[in-house]
Amino acid sequence: MDQPQTIKYYQTGTFTVGNRLLSEDQRSVQSGMERTNSLNSGHRACQGCGEALGARYAIDAAMRATGNKVICVNATGCLEVFSTPYPETSWQVPWIHSLFGNAAAVASGVAAAQRALGRDDVRVIAQGGDGGTTDIGFGCLSGMFERNDDVLYICYDNEAYMNTGVQRSSATPPAARTATTPALGPEPGNVFGTGKNVPLIAMAHRIPYVATASVANLRDLEAKVTRAMQIRGARYLHIFVPCPLGWGSASEDTIRLARLAVESGLYPLFEARHGKVTSRTTIRRPVPVTDYLKLQKRFAHLFGKAPDTVRIAQIQRMADQNIADFGLIE
Amino acid sequence: MLKQTEGSHAVAEAIALCRPQVVCAYPITPQTHIVEGLGEMVKSGELTGCEFINVESEFAAMSVAIGASAGGVRSYTATSSQGLLFMAEAVYNASGLGLPIVMTVGNRAIGAPINIWNDHSDSMSVRDAGWIQLYAETNQEALDLHIQAFRLAEELACPVMVCMDGFILTHAYERVDVPSQEEVDAFLPPYAPRQILDPAEPVSMGALVGPEAFTEVRYLAHHKQLRALDLIPALAAEFKRAFGRDSGGLLRTYRTEDAETIVVSLGSVNGTVQEVVDEMRARGTRIGSVSICSFRPFPLETLRAALGHAKRVVVLEKCLAVGLGGIVSDGVRKSLSGIQLKGYTVIAGLGGRAITRASLTRLFEDAERETLEPVTFLDLNTDIVNHELERERQERRTGPTAEAILRRMGTVASRIG
Numbered sequence: 001m002d003q004p005q006t007i008k009y010y011q012t013g014t015f016t017v018g019n020r021l022l023s024e025d026q027r028s029v030q031s032g033m034e035r036t037n038s039l040n041s042g043h044r045a046c047q048g049c050g051e052a053l054g055a056r057y058a059i060d061a062a063m064r065a066t067g068n069k070v071i072c073v074n075a076t077g078c079l080e081v082f083s084t085p086y087p088e089t090s091w092q093v094p095w096i097h098s099l100f101g102n103a104a105a106v107a108s109g110v111a112a113a114q115r116a117l118g119r120d121d122v123r124v125i126a127q128g129g130d131g132g133t134t135d136i137g138f139g140c141l142s143g144m145f146e147r148n149d150d151v152l153y154i155c156y157d158n159e160a161y162m163n164t165g166v167q168r169s170s171a172t173p174p175a176a177r178t179a180t181t182p183a184l185g186p187e188p189g190n191v192f193g194t195g196k197n198v199p200l201i202a203m204a205h206r207i208p209y210v211a212t213a214s215v216a217n218l219r220d221l222e223a224k225v226t227r228a229m230q231i232r233g234a235r236y237l238h239i240f241v242p243c244p245l246g247w248g249s250a251s252e253d254t255i256r257l258a259r260l261a262v263e264s265g266l267y268p269l270f271e272a273r274h275g276k277v278t279s280r281t282t283i284r285r286p287v288p289v290t291d292y293l294k295l296q297k298r299f300a301h302l303f304g305k306a307p308d309t310v311r312i313a314q315i316q317r318m319a320d321q322n323i324a325d326f327g328l329i330e
Numbered sequence: 331m332l333k334q335t336e337g338s339h340a341v342a343e344a345i346a347l348c349r350p351q352v353v354c355a356y357p358i359t360p361q362t363h364i365v366e367g368l369g370e371m372v373k374s375g376e377l378t379g380c381e382f383i384n385v386e387s388e389f390a391a392m393s394v395a396i397g398a399s400a401g402g403v404r405s406y407t408a409t410s411s412q413g414l415l416f417m418a419e420a421v422y423n424a425s426g427l428g429l430p431i432v433m434t435v436g437n438r439a440i441g442a443p444i445n446i447w448n449d450h451s452d453s454m455s456v457r458d459a460g461w462i463q464l465y466a467e468t469n470q471e472a473l474d475l476h477i478q479a480f481r482l483a484e485e486l487a488c489p490v491m492v493c494m495d496g497f498i499l500t501h502a503y504e505r506v507d508v509p510s511q512e513e514v515d516a517f518l519p520p521y522a523p524r525q526i527l528d529p530a531e532p533v534s535m536g537a538l539v540g541p542e543a544f545t546e547v548r549y550l551a552h553h554k555q556l557r558a559l560d561l562i563p564a565l566a567a568e569f570k571r572a573f574g575r576d577s578g579g580l581l582r583t584y585r586t587e588d589a590e591t592i593v594v595s596l597g598s599v600n601g602t603v604q605e606v607v608d609e610m611r612a613r614g615t616r617i618g619s620v621s622i623c624s625f626r627p628f629p630l631e632t633l634r635a636a637l638g639h640a641k642r643v644v645v646l647e648k649c650l651a652v653g654l655g656g657i658v659s660d661g662v663r664k665s666l667s668g669i670q671l672k673g674y675t676v677i678a679g680l681g682g683r684a685i686t687r688a689s690l691t692r693l694f695e696d697a698e699r700e701t702l703e704p705v706t707f708l709d710l711n712t713d714i715v716n717h718e719l720e721r722e723r724q725e726r727r728t729g730p731t732a733e734a735i736l737r738r739m740g741t742v743a744s745r746i747g
Contacts, residue, residue: 071527073397081538089534094527096400097536098423102393105385109352109397109405110527112381116351116403122529140393143386 029061029222036063036092038070043090044082048251050241050258051079051156054215055127058154058239059093061222065229066123071110072096075103075128075137078163079156101136103128104144107151115150123229124150130157130171134196141198145205145234152228152235155198158243166246170196173266174318175311176298178246183301192314199272202236206275209235214269215242216258220281224271240267248297260292265319268326283328289316331508337469337499340506341408341434341492342367344473346377347514348432348480351403351521354383354394356413362436362500364408388413392420392433399429400535402526404480406431410496411438414452418459425460425551427536428524430483430490432476433461437597437648438496439681443732447682448496449648450596454657460551462486462558463626464578465596466494469504474577475623477509478565480518485561487524488554493625495598495648497682509573517572555627562624580629582621583636585611589618591698592637594662595646596622599678599685603646606690617694622658633665642672644697646690646708648679655705672700678708714738 019027029035038059045052062070072095074080080097083090098106107126114122126144128137133155144151160178161167168178174192177183181190202210209231213221221239228235242249242257249257261267262281266289269281290312293299302308323329333340342364345353353372355365369384371377381398385391391407398405409417414435424431435453439445453463462482466472472494479490494500525533539547559580566579576582584604586592593603600621610617620636622629637643643666647658654660656675663673674697679685689709696702714735722728736742 069529071401071529084534084537086537086539086543089537091534092532094529094532095534096397096427096527097538098393098396098427099419102389102396102420105390105393106397106400108383108385108390109354109394109399110401111397112352112354112383112394113398113401113403113405116379116381116398117401139386140390143390146386147383 028219029064030057030218035060036068038063038092039083040090040092042088044085045078046245046251048244048254049078049082050215050243050254051129051158052082053254054156054221054239054241055079057215057218057221058127058225058237059125061225062123062125062152062229063093065226066121069122071122071124073098073103073107073110073124073126075126075132076100077129077132079127079129081163100132102140103132103137104151104153105140107153108144108147108149111150123152125152125154127154127156129162130155130159131161131169134170134198138196138198142201142205145202145207145236148207148233150232150234152225152237154237154239156239156241158241158246160243160246162243162246170194171198173315175302175315177301178298188301189298199236199238203272203275205234207234207236208232209271209273211236211271212238212240212267212269214240214258214262214267216240216255216262217269217281220269227271246298248300249295253295257292257295260287260295263287264289264292265323265328266292266315268322268328270326277326280326280328282330283323286319286323286329289319331510332505333508334503334505336363336501336503337472337494338363338436338501339367340469340473340508341476341494342371343508344476345406346371347509347511348406348477348518349404349520350380350406352381352383352395352398352405354385354391354398354405354407356385356388356391356409361413362408362410362434362496364434364436364500388417389420392417392424392431395431395433396420396424396427396429399424399431399523400427400525400527402521402523402528404521405429406433408434408436410436411440411446411452415440415455418456421456421461422459424489426547428487430480430487432479432483432490432492434476435491435493436496436500437493443730445681446496448498449680449682450493451649451680453491453493454649457626457657460488460555461626462488462490462555462624464490464492464623465625466492466499467582467598467600467621467623469494469499469502470506470575471577472499473506473508474569474573474575477514477518478569478578481565482558482561484521486554486558488558493597498598507575513573517569558624558627559629578623580622580624580632581636582623584619584621586618586620586636586640588616590616590641591618591644591694592640592642593617593619593644593646593694594622594633594637594658595619596625596658597648599646599648602685602687602690606687606694609687610691610694615694615698617698625658625661628661628665630661630665633662634669637662637666637671638669640671642674642697642700644674644676644694644702646676646678650677650680673704674702675705676708677705683709
């Protein structure tokens, strides 16, 4: 794609993503008329979809970082389904969907093909939701890490299987109500003490770069993608993307929820190189987790006539533990 | 160049001559020495321009091959048995995406009970996956078929599976003629992908297809296979002109012209069948054999022409459609629609049981006398089967069958007490 597409409707320049006080060269990818708009408008994502937003920002940033030399591999999931209903596609990059569980391995194959063809300028990104990443695709993901294949894997984490009717994944937080963890019985919602933290597992592979990002902090997200594309080898980016449908939240609350997850400490933002944390986004004034939980119907059972103080306190302890573990308060 | 070599190594050499650019494999049993051979060639620098990728499972092996093929390079992997089942989802995906991957299947049984020996249960389980399936009779043919497979795959944009009998071929040392690099280069041009993931010309592959177009997509996959019915013999003829050898094609007939009884089989067993045919011919029996090389696409018309004049056909197959009988027989029967001809299904060689000349002779003589059952399990030990059936009737909890059979045969110790 030599000629960047002219964007149509979006704000540009200083009005985009908090660029007011920045000079032009410091502004975000999204602020420029020359941005590639990797995920075109007209796709079928829900209103307020965090994943659509995260994906466009991430891939646009990757395209800018590589001079548009990006190939994307997509796992089965919302992103794939809403962006490519045949005969339409929203992707402005070469893009392939193969299966639910093999995006990392397919990306390894695409990367191997680039090596075999001697094209070291073309870079490969694999992307999937939390189900395709933390559950069914986990074996292939670990294999890709272990071989240190030159792939950036991006997980868009909305904390459940949203594409198929909101079922629990191993990234679903405790107490969250899903179709397979109903708010019933002595432990309503998802049970405590389960689940996977894939960013930490990725770090345990000692791969060159692991980072978490959020659609609440898009400049940070762009910067992390840009840094990831400057590094060779296996890289992992975990992006927090609220899902209005699955979470039972208002469409206009997506960014607010993403911000509250970070500011409560429930979703720490950090970077790691070769298994060691190298940077973190500190919290000036932590908000209580209830501010975050109350905006979502999936936690509504915690806030009935008599609030479930025990479980709310448990979730607060998780946030506090993150704050302590990652040193989120200066 | 003539060489005395193992089947797996012969295939590894054939693959290397085809200049693959990505080879990936999950290494352990049920794998063969093929990928080990290729790994060694890549590491030693004998095979250049090739990425050899060690993966964590067969599912990943096929997935890497999918990515590599879509990325624009010639891709190869090998597997068998449980490994093929583990990659099954990606096997369908490769053909659906129209990616010309070539894969060797070293045919073996599928458990439980666990069994590593040869039969055709594995490749037959993915017979409808949209891959072309070619079955090799000898190691020479296995070698030759791989060279044709890349041509076939790339001309059709369809993956090709070359099936060769596990152990009987893969681990057998035989004399094979390994062609020169120049000969193979002349036959197999460099890979020119039909579709490629390229930032210079972005395309979306693998879109979601709804009811309004899915039937058409599947029809076109079927149509592609029907086109292969012409391409496979054409390539075999071209191969013969270039290499001087008859290898592949849709099927091969042996002494069928005036035959009353014709035995149809797949793979290495045809060598034994031909010997028995010769012996029985010497005694005046009008018997012949057909070896099917292309099982997918199934050569209905060619087989019909080969069998049409006979009185009876015995389908000898190393696989079982549980609850039905024969898998190959189904295709054979379809090719005979409208022809009056007695058909017999013989399930033989499951889990590596030897198919002996003596058993085949008895079997074919029974067929000739028309005393054969419609479905026969060759060399089935009916004493054991009847004993087990009786035990099932008497005991409320009979436990795993395989262990009981082995205990009765004295292969494992009896239960204490």
